[in-house]
Amino acid sequence: MKNFESLFAAWMVVWAVFFLYEVSVAKRISRLREDLERLKQQLRES
Amino acid sequence: MKARIAFTFFIIALVIFAGYAALFIAPDEKTMHVIQRIFYFHVPSAISAFIAFFIVFVANSAYLVTRKPQWDWLGVAGAEVGVACCTIVLITGPIWARPVWGIWWTWDARLTSTFILWLLYIAYLLLRGLLEDPQRRATLSAIFGVFAFLDVPLVYLSNRLWRTQHPQPVILGGENSGLAPGMGKVLVICWVAVVCVMVVVLMDRYRLERLRREYEELRFEVESRTVAAESIKGAR
Numbered sequence A: 001m002k003n004f005e006s007l008f009a010a011w012m013v014v015w016a017v018f019f020l021y022e023v024s025v026a027k028r029i030s031r032l033r034e035d036l037e038r039l040k041q042q043l044r045e046s
Numbered sequence B: 001m002k003a004r005i006a007f008t009f010f011i012i013a014l015v016i017f018a019g020y021a022a023l024f025i026a027p028d029e030k031t032m033h034v035i036q037r038i039f040y041f042h043v044p045s046a047i048s049a050f051i052a053f054f055i056v057f058v059a060n061s062a063y064l065v066t067r068k069p070q071w072d073w074l075g076v077a078g079a080e081v082g083v084a085c086c087t088i089v090l091i092t093g094p095i096w097a098r099p100v101w102g103i104w105w106t107w108d109a110r111l112t113s114t115f116i117l118w119l120l121y122i123a124y125l126l127l128r129g130l131l132e133d134p135q136r137r138a139t140l141s142a143i144f145g146v147f148a149f150l151d152v153p154l155v156y157l158s159n160r161l162w163r164t165q166h167p168q169p170v171i172l173g174g175e176n177s178g179l180a181p182g183m184g185k186v187l188v189i190c191w192v193a194v195v196c197v198m199v200v201v202l203m204d205r206y207r208l209e210r211l212r213r214e215y216e217e218l219r220f221e222v223e224s225r226t227v228a229a230e231s232i233k234g235a236r
Helices: A004-045 B002-025 B033-066 B069-101 B109-130 B134-148 B150-161 B180-233
Strands: none
Touching: A004 B002, A004 B033, A004 B069, A004 B180, B002 B033, B002 B180, B033 B069, B033 B109, B033 B134, B033 B150, B033 B180, B069 B109, B069 B134, B069 B180, B109 B134, B109 B150
């Protein structure tokens, strides 16, 4: 199976890019949710 | 929530099946052999990038007409997802090219116009980061996004209009083009898998933008209340 490493590398790139991007979006959403909760708490207290 | 979990499992299964189909079901290509199988992810990623940039074009045009923020959110979500797909194309292409052409990269019309497309949407995202006023940011980036889309037909037509190192089109490429039936089916399976992943990521990215807007509005309210409270204290 000549060039199988290259095929495997390309296949990994495809899903790694999507996976890392999805993880970064999920992290940003959870951080934003925490900030939103903090602001809502501040509003309730004021 | 249950539907989301079920859809996630469906996509994971589809991605695994697409990988299996690309490796074991698709027929062997006579000249390139195993390395040609990159085709089943390289081409769907390119088509998905085109779809994402078309979404940006539609969303930006709609924003300029209606001024509804939802279109701006869709525009930025599409641009980020499109850049992700285009990045995949620009990485998997050279991995395929090296064993077949003997070079990683060449500045032919197809490769150069794709690289410019990637740079244009990176610039679109950078532009948004530089502008603080939300309305100004949305308007300027929408104008930029509409013009950036002009490169998409250029990328599509580049290997039809000019002689390129990149192969001539195998889909909708005229009389001598076309795929073996087995190859076509596997390509469709892989394309559906990539598009499903793209849609999930796009929806999440849109949700992020909606939350960001909610956060900005709430922060403005908190700041207004703080200023009002301080001015009352000062008056006393």
